[in-house]
Amino acid sequence: xxxxxxxxxxxxxxxxxxISPEEKDRFSEQIGKILKFVEKLNELDTTxxxxxxxxxxxxxxxxxDSPVPSIxxxxxxxxxxxxNNEFYIVPPVIQEFQEA
Amino acid sequence: xxxxFEPVIGxxxxxxxxxxxxxxxxxxxxxxxxxxxxxxxxxxxxxxxxPVMNEEVVRSAVKVxxxxxxxxxxxxxxxxxxxxxxxxxxxxxxxxxxxPIGVKGKLSIDTDEGKKEIGITRIHIEEDAGKLxxxxxxxxxxxxxxxxPLLEIVSEPDIRSSKEAYLYxxxxxxxxxxxxxxDCNMEEGSLRCDANVSIRPKGQAQFGTKTEIKNLNSFKFxxxxxxxxxxxxxxxxxxxxxxxxETRLFDSGTGKTKxxxxxxxxxxxxxxxxxxxxxxxxxxxxxxxxxxxxxxKPDDKCARFEKQYGLPAYDASVLTADPSTADYYEECAKFCxxxxxxxxxxxxxxxxxxxxxxxxxxxxxxxxxxxxxLLNMIENGKISGKIAKEIFPEMVKTGxxxxxxxxxxxxxxxxxxxxxxTMIKEVLGKNEKSVQDYKNGKKxxxxxxxxxxxxxxxxxxxxxxxNELMEKILS
Numbered sequence: 001x002x003x004x005x006x007x008x009x010x011x012x013x014x015x016x017x018x019i020s021p022e023e024k025d026r027f028s029e030q031i032g033k034i035l036k037f038v039e040k041l042n043e044l045d046t047t048x049x050x051x052x053x054x055x056x057x058x059x060x061x062x063x064x065d066s067p068v069p070s071i072x073x074x075x076x077x078x079x080x081x082x083x084n085n086e087f088y089i090v091p092p093v094i095q096e097f098q099e100a
Numbered sequence: 101x102x103x104x105f106e107p108v109i110g111x112x113x114x115x116x117x118x119x120x121x122x123x124x125x126x127x128x129x130x131x132x133x134x135x136x137x138x139x140x141x142x143x144x145x146x147x148x149x150x151p152v153m154n155e156e157v158v159r160s161a162v163k164v165x166x167x168x169x170x171x172x173x174x175x176x177x178x179x180x181x182x183x184x185x186x187x188x189x190x191x192x193x194x195x196x197x198x199x200p201i202g203v204k205g206k207l208s209i210d211t212d213e214g215k216k217e218i219g220i221t222r223i224h225i226e227e228d229a230g231k232l233x234x235x236x237x238x239x240x241x242x243x244x245x246x247x248x249p250l251l252e253i254v255s256e257p258d259i260r261s262s263k264e265a266y267l268y269x270x271x272x273x274x275x276x277x278x279x280x281x282x283d284c285n286m287e288e289g290s291l292r293c294d295a296n297v298s299i300r301p302k303g304q305a306q307f308g309t310k311t312e313i314k315n316l317n318s319f320k321f322x323x324x325x326x327x328x329x330x331x332x333x334x335x336x337x338x339x340x341x342x343x344x345x346e347t348r349l350f351d352s353g354t355g356k357t358k359x360x361x362x363x364x365x366x367x368x369x370x371x372x373x374x375x376x377x378x379x380x381x382x383x384x385x386x387x388x389x390x391x392x393x394x395x396x397k398p399d400d401k402c403a404r405f406e407k408q409y410g411l412p413a414y415d416a417s418v419l420t421a422d423p424s425t426a427d428y429y430e431e432c433a434k435f436c437x438x439x440x441x442x443x444x445x446x447x448x449x450x451x452x453x454x455x456x457x458x459x460x461x462x463x464x465x466x467x468x469x470x471x472x473x474l475l476n477m478i479e480n481g482k483i484s485g486k487i488a489k490e491i492f493p494e495m496v497k498t499g500x501x502x503x504x505x506x507x508x509x510x511x512x513x514x515x516x517x518x519x520x521x522t523m524i525k526e527v528l529g530k531n532e533k534s535v536q537d538y539k540n541g542k543k544x545x546x547x548x549x550x551x552x553x554x555x556x557x558x559x560x561x562x563x564x565x566x567n568e569l570m571e572k573i574l575s
Contacts (some may be wrong), residue, residue, distance in 0.1 A: 087135055
């Protein structure tokens with residue numbers, strides 16, 4: 001299996017997606033192209049550059065610990081694919097056990 | 101095969117901070133609100149929102165770092181930990197990965213073999229996930245807890261028994277309570293613990309394969325789960341098997357740990373720096389400010405109680421177990437100078453009342469000043485210790501002071517010399533043999549005779565005076 005095909009399979013599992021075989025072929029090809037481009041970036045010598053996660057010289061942006069009103073439950077919950085008056089409803093999350 | 105095994109334990113503790121608002125938004129963190137009423141686009145992770153760090157979270161983290169001798173990282177950063185689970189609306193948890201707020205902390209526990217230092221690998225800031233409620237064929241999600249600030253405190257694998265694990269947790273909780281940054285309420289989930297445990301033949305330097313135990317809702321459960329798991333691992337190895345690295349759940353009903361079968365592949369969190377939040381640079385000034393507001397450390401307070409109030413080590417450790425009990429003691433000590441008597445009463449009657457009501461010292465039904473008042477009445481000979489023990493429950497029930505109760509019930513001590521002398525003479529007349537024994541050198545009967553006088557007075561006679569007069573009359 002090609003590297004990009006393996007990546008697609010791995011991401012499918014991590015992201016809990018279901019991808020059809022046709023889609024897999026298409027995505028593999030696209031991801032392959034992206035990887036190739038990133039490899040190109042690897043040609044650049046960055047040994048003397050510190051890893052940068054923020055480019056602005058700004059730190060410690062904080063806010064006061066004082067409450068502000070939340071939004072109404074009714075308005076948010078109606079955006080959920082499934083909900084009752086109080087809760088979001090999701091497929092059952094049951095942790096499976098086995099005696100050992 | 102060498103059957104002498106040694107357990108190696110490391111603990112991960114999550115502590116919820118008691119800030120008023122969530123870590124990145126202004127939603128309230130109050131416990132017990134109606135489901136999904138303390139939520140907003142930020143904590144629900146809607147596109148385009150901007151999380152902003154709660155300043156109190158950084159302040160609390162720095163305080164905890166200082167209380168446990170952590171090395172505070174001057175540059176620390178939030179990272180995204182990516183995974184999918186229904187209680188995580190954004191699809192990632194904002195946490196800290198390679199630049200946590202503090203590293204290399206420590207605390208010391210009192211084992212039977214003396215003090216032992218337990219290393220703490222790291223402490224980092226992160227957000228809590230929502231709560232799942234399992235229903236019939238579906239699960240319900242409450243996002244109120246999503247984004248509540250947490251500190252995760254990860255110990256070194258320095259712990260060698262379930263008892264040490266228990267002591268470590270107790271000490272950690274004590275320090276957190278002193279620092280007042282969390283309610284540390286295990287029932288409400290504000291303190292949670294996972295345990296990593298492996299075993300190895302004694303003397304072997306290399307660690308064995310570890311398992312991780314989750315679902316530990318109390319310190320007692322941690323100890324029980326570890327005991328079970330250590331035993332289980334030993335049996336597996338003795339039978340020639342191997343331990344598989346896995347997550348196990350503790351079932352408090354059976355006292356056993358069970359494999360948690362996971363459908364997911366090995367965790368692959370793809371950590372990367374959180375682009376929406378700026379780095380945290382802890383400055384000298386922030387450390388100074390935090391230092392200024394730090395409480396006396398529990399061990400220091402305990403040592404001071406021994407010295408300042410002349411208390412035995414045991415008393416000092418009981419009275420300083422939590423900060424509110426220690427404060428209560430010191431408040432009493434302002435009004436009553438018999439420090440050992442305060443200690444005895446607090447560890448006895450007082451603690452019993454609190455435990456019966458399951459309240460902490462802050463909610464003591466009797467004010468410190470009033471307990472001191474009661475004890476002063478004993479000190480001044482106005483009431484006997486026995487009467488005091490009858491008065492105390494009355495104080496608890498009615499909230500009245502000892503003075504008031506004594507007056508209302510006419511419980512004042514009889515300290516009138518004439519009246520006591522009459523009682524003594526009466527008792528001596530009825531116990532001629534004991535009097536003879538006393539005169540023949542059997543000094544022990546004195547206690548019996550005094551007891552008889554106290555009984556005759558229904559406990560109201562001033563015991564000091566009875567003692568004095570008795571010796572005088574008998575000599």
